[in-house]
Amino acid sequence: WRVREIGRERLVALVRARLRAALLTRGLSQSDVAWCDDALDPRVLTIGFARRFASYKRNTLLLSQPERLEALLLSETAPVQLIFAGKAHPADDSGKQIIREIVAFASRAAVRHRIAFVEDYDIGVARAMYQGCDVWLNTPRRPMEACGTSGEKAALNGALNCSILDGWWDEMFDGENGWAISSAEGYDDLNRRDQVEAASLFDLLENQIVPCFYERDDSGVSREWVTRVRASLVSLGPRVTASRMVRDYVEQLYEPTAERADAFGREGRDRARAVAKWKRRVVKAWDGVAVSDVTVEPAEAELGSARSVRATVELGKLAPDDVQVQLLHGTVGANEELVNPSTVPMTLAGPGDAPATHSFDGSFTCERAGRYGFTVRVVPAHPDLTTYADLGLVTWAQP
Template structure:
């Protein structure tokens, strides 16, 4: 029942030994396998001393993994005792199908890496009785959705119960006096517990039983009830779980996307009822401990509900409507924006790659009017992937993830997996071929099954036995199928692609997979186009679209593909972690410089597809970028793969593989990502939580009063005059400029503000670039007029400019831009 087996190879080997054929037919599900294995087989194994010894070793290994102090335990008392992590989906294993794509897989990898690091995380999500959906194809290549009914009692999860054995039941109020009830299921992910709320229980009316029917299904009303259960019910489930198990209540609440935003509203309600705080005071306390991660690079990807729907559902909830609605306010006054609420409820926020952080600051800058895009308080932590889940064990056993620096978790600064340097090129190449051959076997099996499911007879599928070739360059493309990911870009010139597939000297083969959202007919048409192309008898042995993309299929792709293709419309890919998983296995990326690839492409770990960023005509842009892909394949990728020495080894290709494993591998680890979250966000958030809660939340009350007072007077704050001295007629590098600013602060004190001198390179339109800021010291006052001074150095040639700006200042602000107000000279 501990899902560590899903990434621990030795434990999976043990389960497989029960009955290899049964293990295969059960899809690698130990709960199913143990339910179906014969009593005779169990009796035989019980008498097999070698097996019992292996079993005992596995138990000891798990107990040691769960109990031994790890990296997090070295941080000391400042680290939070417990962290809650909310997500609408979690991809832990294909046996627990509660994910649709990258967001869920990322959340699953976050939990696994937290477990490996010893981070006391508790995941919170929903248990969807039909998961997302199982994908099939019709005879004409149209996506078909099947919704299997999942029985929680057959899954590796346990019902959360009270001490008397009764099931814990969580309630969430609904309009018209109705109540939504939910059971709480607990999945154990190594050291981390994952709580999944389930509304399909007897206490609910039929409509409420369907709230957790499927992931990302239903209308606005349905989605709102799901998100209320996730946020409000999730907090209540946490309280019940911590109480039942004696676990410390969370100090930090991490909302993975806007779906979980209502967790902050529920915590505000708790504080107003339990401690008598006003909404504004409770908001300060809640914001202090909240982290918000956005994964959305386009406004269209954000959940937005009609404001009237929010008013109906929260009318009797216990928070003032005139305070709640502004949290989700946006440009359209009739809408309630979940991402905006996430940002307003979270004192700390981040995107999921450096480029996505930049995109997010531009996308949400209207929430901080008056600030330059670079000052918007949204940072970035680049995603990572869980190496034990996604790396082929053959590569791990060869030492591709070892470093002379020691355990990468304990290394500050760049890590290099230099163990790969000791592996002979022939051995590395042989292992890559072995993994490619394994993928080819899996592709053949799947295309045969798919052909039969689409109406072919057994007599017509004999060609699948020889489809694909373990010695041909293999390219993978697998991801969700929204339009911006451009599944069919490679089909832009069908004849040219066909020529590449069938080249007699340097052929390539393509494995493609991905699901379209059930309501996205545009995405389904793209799949249909791809399937129609791949159905051509002339090329079907070289290209395949595989339905049913899930974790189980993905592993084969990441292990076996030589090249991972990614061609989104830049900059619409927030991160793109699939290419990271390929890199951990020595796959080379061929990608648009978007998401993580924009920051970690180094010229030796793959190829960057040139982009036509300035071209507004989408058709023309697709044409230019598709041609760039064909030319890279023709002129660089294929020649390098097929250029071999007399031993048949492509030396330059193997060195790119080696470089990728050594330099890119350590960067893409989920343990690196979770470490970054702990150090940059969780520890500071815990400190803020504790500060706000001292003396019966006195600081929260004081801070709320200070903010209200400051904002009331802010419209009168003004930089009246700035003068500069000391530069002379011909300023020189190395000299300084003395700045003196007169600032009007009616109703405020100098301690309420931070006055900054901002300087840098100035353009022809008087815009400042490469800006540096220094605080200005308070010199003296005359009533509400104050003088501040600073000295700035002249450090660069060219046009120099400066300005003075006034920002709010409080010891409890995580960023001076937090309140969204600034006054500039």
């Protein structure tokens, strides 16, 4: 707890100095910037938001409900303070407009001691924010966030993440190591969706995050907060380090590639030549591949129930060993697509009724409630293929 306090004190000192310097650069007098000495408070719950400014990241989501935000910032018993930092791409006018909105809000006399935008974001500012912020906020419009690595770095420094379940947080949030903002993906109206998700964020802040931070024991420590910080460090620390990333690259990519190159180079490269010959044959014959029929066992679709599927596949000049027939299943999205489908290899059941056709069997379990669907596809298969996508060939069952 004391380490977190020290980090917050250093961050507040840095932000005050940056604010003063920025205002003096604009031509304000020393008396005009005297208020900067009291900007922010090292004892107040501090929320950080530092990243590139882009419309899909919704950097101003908190500002969309100014009354609730002001109530949090100006609370006499459990105040919150916000620190924004980051830059927009020079060609991104909407990103620059987002910065203008934040700066305008943060310049209001009533709240400028509780909210700040730090200019000239750099490694020094980032380091201070990672070490000094209690909560790291991320509000992308799901599923637009590719990763969100700033939250990983914040977690390594003891900050707790509060984020939409997108990017890395969708994979690593466990219910104890931070907070998840509910996502309202069912709304086609993006403005309405933003309103709903902003309300969810404020509910989290008002009912969970702020009370957790300010509920102290006799020694002035929030035991529940410290427990969450420890849970975050234990669950996330080993998984978001650069050493783990490099180890994964070595074990999953570099070493297998080196072993593959060594194996292909033996015996006069006969194995490599055989694979190249197989690839040419498959590419030439792929136009003859088709899924001619798909049947599913008639049964009422219930959560947890198993469904058996048979696919009849035309292979033309190819053999069953040249392909893998896959059964994909999952929830059905708004555009009739399968959302994050599971893939099950189907097994050869025998020859079909027509020449050059074969039957393949598979089954799946309805794992989630709601609209659930499946489809079948055929992809190339060979023991020496790095991935079925190597040849860029796939044939789907037609609806």
